[in-house]
Amino acid sequence: xxxxxxxxxxxxxxxxxxxxxxxxxxxxxxxxxxxxxxxxxxxxxxxxxxxxxxxxxxxxxxxxxxxxxxxxxxxxxxxxxxxxxxxxxxxxxxxxxxxxxxxxxxxxxxxxxxxxxxxxxxxxxxxxxxxxxxxxxxxxxxxxxxxxxxxxxxxxxxxxxxxxxxxxxxxxxxxxxxxxxxxxxxxxxxxxxxxxxxxxxxxxxxxxxxxxxxxxxxxxxxxxxxxxxxxxxxxxxxxxxxxxxxxxxxxxxxxxxxxxxxxxxxxxxxxxxxxxxxxxxxxxxxxxxxxxxx
Amino acid sequence: xxxxxxxxxxxxxxxxxxxxxxxxxxxxxxxxxxxxxxxxxxxxxxxxxxxxxxxxxxxxxxxxxxxxxxxxxxxxxxxxxxxxxxxxxxxxxxxxxxxxxxxxxxxxxxxxxxxxxxxxxxxxxxxxxxxxxxxxxxxxxxxxxxxxxxxxxxxxxxxxxxxxxxxxxxxxxxxxxxxxxxxxxxxxxxxxxxxxxxxxxxxxxxxxxxxxxxxxxxxxxxxxxxxxxxxxxxxxxxxxxxxxxxxxxxxxxxxxxxxxxxxxxxxxxxxxxxxxxxxxxxxxxxxxxxxxxx
Numbered sequence: 001x002x003x004x005x006x007x008x009x010x011x012x013x014x015x016x017x018x019x020x021x022x023x024x025x026x027x028x029x030x031x032x033x034x035x036x037x038x039x040x041x042x043x044x045x046x047x048x049x050x051x052x053x054x055x056x057x058x059x060x061x062x063x064x065x066x067x068x069x070x071x072x073x074x075x076x077x078x079x080x081x082x083x084x085x086x087x088x089x090x091x092x093x094x095x096x097x098x099x100x101x102x103x104x105x106x107x108x109x110x111x112x113x114x115x116x117x118x119x120x121x122x123x124x125x126x127x128x129x130x131x132x133x134x135x136x137x138x139x140x141x142x143x144x145x146x147x148x149x150x151x152x153x154x155x156x157x158x159x160x161x162x163x164x165x166x167x168x169x170x171x172x173x174x175x176x177x178x179x180x181x182x183x184x185x186x187x188x189x190x191x192x193x194x195x196x197x198x199x200x201x202x203x204x205x206x207x208x209x210x211x212x213x214x215x216x217x218x219x220x221x222x223x224x225x226x227x228x229x230x231x232x233x234x235x236x237x238x239x240x241x242x243x244x245x246x247x248x249x250x251x252x253x254x255x256x257x258x259x260x261x262x263x264x265x266x267x268x269x270x271x272x273x274x275x276x277x278x279x280x281x282x283x284x285x286x287x288x289x290x291x292x293x294x
Numbered sequence: 295x296x297x298x299x300x301x302x303x304x305x306x307x308x309x310x311x312x313x314x315x316x317x318x319x320x321x322x323x324x325x326x327x328x329x330x331x332x333x334x335x336x337x338x339x340x341x342x343x344x345x346x347x348x349x350x351x352x353x354x355x356x357x358x359x360x361x362x363x364x365x366x367x368x369x370x371x372x373x374x375x376x377x378x379x380x381x382x383x384x385x386x387x388x389x390x391x392x393x394x395x396x397x398x399x400x401x402x403x404x405x406x407x408x409x410x411x412x413x414x415x416x417x418x419x420x421x422x423x424x425x426x427x428x429x430x431x432x433x434x435x436x437x438x439x440x441x442x443x444x445x446x447x448x449x450x451x452x453x454x455x456x457x458x459x460x461x462x463x464x465x466x467x468x469x470x471x472x473x474x475x476x477x478x479x480x481x482x483x484x485x486x487x488x489x490x491x492x493x494x495x496x497x498x499x500x501x502x503x504x505x506x507x508x509x510x511x512x513x514x515x516x517x518x519x520x521x522x523x524x525x526x527x528x529x530x531x532x533x534x535x536x537x538x539x540x541x542x543x544x545x546x547x548x549x550x551x552x553x554x555x556x557x558x559x560x561x562x563x564x565x566x567x568x569x570x571x572x573x574x575x576x577x578x579x580x581x582x583x584x585x586x587x588x
Contacts (some may be wrong), residue, residue: 200524230494235583289529
């Protein structure tokens with residue numbers, strides 16, 4: 001263990017054996033970003049090809065099967081949400097290993113169900129919810145990149161049972177991959193992320209679906225940068241997105257309802273040709289959007 | 295006039311005096327892309343600062359007022375749609391100059407109303423509708439760039455009265471700025487562009503509006519790349535977009551109706567937790583999106 005002279009905090013990560021379940025885009029990229037910053041990286045994946053790729057490219061030091069999940073100091077659950085829930089169920093049935101307590105963090109996009117399941121883990125696990133706000137349309141470990149997390153928000157959702165030590169280790173992990181930590185309760189995170197991420201996904205899919213219904217190849221010829229950007233999220237990995245849609249239904253449905261109200265309001269203003277009304281609604285929209293990403 | 299040995303076609307552009315009404319992002323960028331490829335570039339704008347900027351940066355050879363609009367071989371109407379309609383009304387009252395016929399093309403995003411107004415121009419004008427499918431959120435001549443049109447689709451909507459000569463000159467103009475011409479009737483272009491461009495704009499605005507309604511600064515902190523891309527069009531120039539919304543209402547309302555049907559369908563599937571139903575709708579969406587922009 002190293003102690004920083006400047007802050008007096010202990011740097012545990014360097015002596016931490018990390019096990020990652022799920023060697024896809026997220027898990028693979030995390031491993032790449034952690035290389036050299038921990039004592040060992042162990043990868044677990046049901047897909048032998050993903051394991052082989054991770055070993056061949058030195059993304060992990062070793063691969064193992066699920067039984068080895070407790071032989072580490074920090075266990076990272078990096079699969080899609082419902083696979084994480086299934087992993088947590090398996091962990092519940094495992095007996096304590098020699099390294100307990102094992103800190104557990106997940107990288108799932110929805111938090112309420114996961115944190116609820118973490119609550120039921122045996123006491124030799126020390127869990128905390130996590131959600132790095134990054135990703136790209138491509139999926140799989142072959143698309144992993146060490147800089148995926150750099151500069152991105154990494155939400156941490158501690159449970160009541162989360163120890164200060166597990167929280168500190170999670171914060172070290174976030175810092176090690178270059179992300180910015182943000183503490184947020186699971187339910188609050190689900191409401192906010194439904195609005196800024198899951199709603200835009202459903203919008204993008206509905207747009208693509210509307211265009212597909214026209215059955216006119218000219219549509220695709222004319223689709224320029226505006227269409228490309230507005231529909232980008234529709235290319236997201238479907239398994240991951242179905243898990244999100246089905247484990248954050250209430251928050252997503254609320255966001256969709258709010259969005260539909262705004263859409264209906266704009267539609268009425270266009271229908272009645274109400275220029276002043278449109279200007280009144282759209283002026284703050286243009287202003288806010290311009291301020292967000294100058 | 296130069297004649298190409300290879301194609302036998304006449305290159306008129308090089309001996310063409312071009313007048314551009316509207317020195318904003320579109321008109322300024324067009325002028326920059328045409329530099330050295332025509333005999334003279336004349337700029338007209340009601341804003342003296344835009345004219346001064348264009349002269350100072352040698353974007354045009356000279357500036358003039360509206361009376362000079364007929365002293366050219368090719369007149370480009372590069373203002374927002376309703377300003378183009380007002381320009382066309384002024385042209386209707388002008389008497390023939392020494393250079394007639396004057397070919398007239400516009401760069402407006404909606405075509406039915408503009409082409410309808412062009413129909414009423416005196417016979418010494420030779421009009422054709424145009425719509426380059428490019429642009430960016432930033433507006434104004436200070437943001438103009440010579441490559442704005444490069445590789446982009448440039449829709450041409452000839453009228454019945456459009457002469458083969460005006461169509462050929464328009465095609466030369468499109469080629470000169472590096473764009474790809476696409477012939478499309480005005481009404482058809484308005485339906486297609488409503489779907490691939492105006493609908494995404496309204497969606498982006500409704501998303502921003504939904505987020506603004508939350509009055510929660512955390513929303514903006516969490517808004518990552520997915521939100522940024524899906525909301526990008528909301529930053530478009532408001533004057534330009536109001537003109538579009540108000541001159542293409544029918545096609546936009548139809549696109550909004552189709553989109554809302556798709557959105558309602560997805561909402562119901564999420565509400566009932568219908569995983570198979572969601573997979574059935576979303577699989578072709580993911581596939582098409584991935585094929586579009588590999």
